[in-house]
Amino acid sequence: xxxxxxxxPIFPLPVFLLPEGITRLRIFEQRYLKMVKLASQGQGFVIWxxxxxxxxxxxxxxxxxxxxxxDQGADGVLEIDVKxxxxxxxxxxxxxxxxxxxxxxxxxPHWSQHNxxxxxxxxxxxxxxxxxxxxxxxxxxxxxxxxxYTDENKQDxxxxxxxxxxxxxxxxxxxxxxxxIHSFExxxxxxxxxxx
Amino acid sequence: xxTNLLSKVTSDKSRYMSDKINHPELCQWLDAVATQxxxxxxxxxxxxxxxxxxxxxxxKFPNEAQANEVVQETMTNVWRKAHLFNSDKGAATTWxxxxxxxxxxxxxxxxxxxxxxxxxxxxxxxxxSMSSEEESFNDHLENKQLLSVLExxxxxxxxxxxxxxxxxxxxxxxxxxxxxxxxxxxxxxRLALAKLRAQLGENS
Numbered sequence: 161x162x163x164x165x166x167x168x169p170i171f172p173l174p175v176f177l178l179p180e181g182i183t184r185l186r187i188f189e190q191r192y193l194k195m196v197k198l199a200s201q202g203q204g205f206v207i208w209x210x211x212x213x214x215x216x217x218x219x220x221x222x223x224x225x226x227x228x229x230x231d232q233g234a235d236g237v238l239e240i241d242v243k244x245x246x247x248x249x250x251x252x253x254x255x256x257x258x259x260x261x262x263x264x265x266x267x268x269p270h271w272s273q274h275n276x277x278x279x280x281x282x283x284x285x286x287x288x289x290x291x292x293x294x295x296x297x298x299x300x301x302x303x304x305x306x307x308x309y310t311d312e313n314k315q316d317x318x319x320x321x322x323x324x325x326x327x328x329x330x331x332x333x334x335x336x337x338x339x340x341i342h343s344f345e346x347x348x349x350x351x352x353x354x355x356x
Numbered sequence: 357x358x359t360n361l362l363s364k365v366t367s368d369k370s371r372y373m374s375d376k377i378n379h380p381e382l383c384q385w386l387d388a389v390a391t392q393x394x395x396x397x398x399x400x401x402x403x404x405x406x407x408x409x410x411x412x413x414x415x416k417f418p419n420e421a422q423a424n425e426v427v428q429e430t431m432t433n434v435w436r437k438a439h440l441f442n443s444d445k446g447a448a449t450t451w452x453x454x455x456x457x458x459x460x461x462x463x464x465x466x467x468x469x470x471x472x473x474x475x476x477x478x479x480x481x482x483x484x485s486m487s488s489e490e491e492s493f494n495d496h497l498e499n500k501q502l503l504s505v506l507e508x509x510x511x512x513x514x515x516x517x518x519x520x521x522x523x524x525x526x527x528x529x530x531x532x533x534x535x536x537x538x539x540x541x542x543x544x545x546r547l548a549l550a551k552l553r554a555q556l557g558e559n560s
Contacts, residue, residue: 235466236422298533329527330545334552346555353548
């Protein structure tokens with residue numbers, strides 16, 4: 161387990177992203193433009209899954225992402241594609257003069273980064289093939305997704321389950337359950353019960 | 357307001373600049389672009405007009421990217437429409453600045469139309485209201501606590517978020533992709549969530 165602490169910019173967003181997940185963000189606020197500048201020079205930034213209710217305690221994990229592409233939207237707004245490289249625990253939070261959050265974070269492992277949790281039998285199963293095929297169909301048909309996921313070769317079950325979790329229209333609080341390191345089996349059953 | 361401001365700047369500029377500008381040369385360049393698609397002539401026009409257009413555009417748009425877009429759009433239109441320029445009717449500068457004015461209006465209109473896209477702090481108030489010290493960071497992966505601390509976004513915001521970040525499908529999209537009726541998707545989601553809740557209960 162990696163216990164090294166890193167200080168990174170933090171971007172609070174209601175976006176659920178697991179390792180290897182890619183999403184496109186539109187950046188227009190000054191402080192987040194600054195964040196992108198910092199992130200592109202340094203080590204990326206953290207998408208901190210947040211929800212509306214601030215009264216109660218907040219989640220303390222986020223998706224550490226790197227900027228892999230950028231473009232300008234039709235309206236002149238900066239669009240960046242980010243890819244999650246790890247989940248992190250957010251250990252502390254500060255704000256700078258521009259109201260940009262910074263946090264000390266440390267990496268937390270996630271099942272989607274461990275392909276060896278899958279047995280050969282699982283890989284050959286029809287359930288897995290079904291999930292894989294339907295996911296690839298979705299990625300190919302949705303234009304914004306096919307632009308992001310250009311690497312079609314992803315086959316392994318954790319990757320497929322993780323992408324389905326990101327895409328499924330369920331509450332963020334439900335999705336957050338599958339951040340726990342040992343939640344792979346639960347996640348797999350959950351996705352399978354909806355897709356198959 | 358924008359209209360007056362813009363046309364004033366434009367006409368001031370052309371009057372002021374007419375002292376030093378080589379107007380016949382600009383007209384020749386435009387003509388070369390119109391009749392021969394002459395790239396060198398267009399390069400000359402670009403070098404002459406681009407910095408001026410950018411300077412004016414920066415006063416109209418807060419965003420530098422948008423100002424650059426004005427330059428690009430204007431010069432693209434100059435390339436495409438050079439044949440419409442008539443030197444008998446006015447100076448080349450006046451014509452180019454008119455092209456620029458039209459581009460600017462189009463863009464301002466577009467921005468007006470996109471107003472609802474401009475999310476800001478009022479949509480993400482939770483970012484402002486958190487404080488770092490007193491909160492403990494324990495048990496952040498504890499499932500039950502997660503379920504209790506998180507709540508769904510109001511529906512209107514969800515719509516905005518979905519359109520804004522491409523991270524999630526709608527139930528309708530999912531139904532289309534899986535070639536299933538929407539009702540089936542809804543009941544599957546309900547069942548899956550119920551099962552999950554049951555598991556959560558057992559584990560705790």
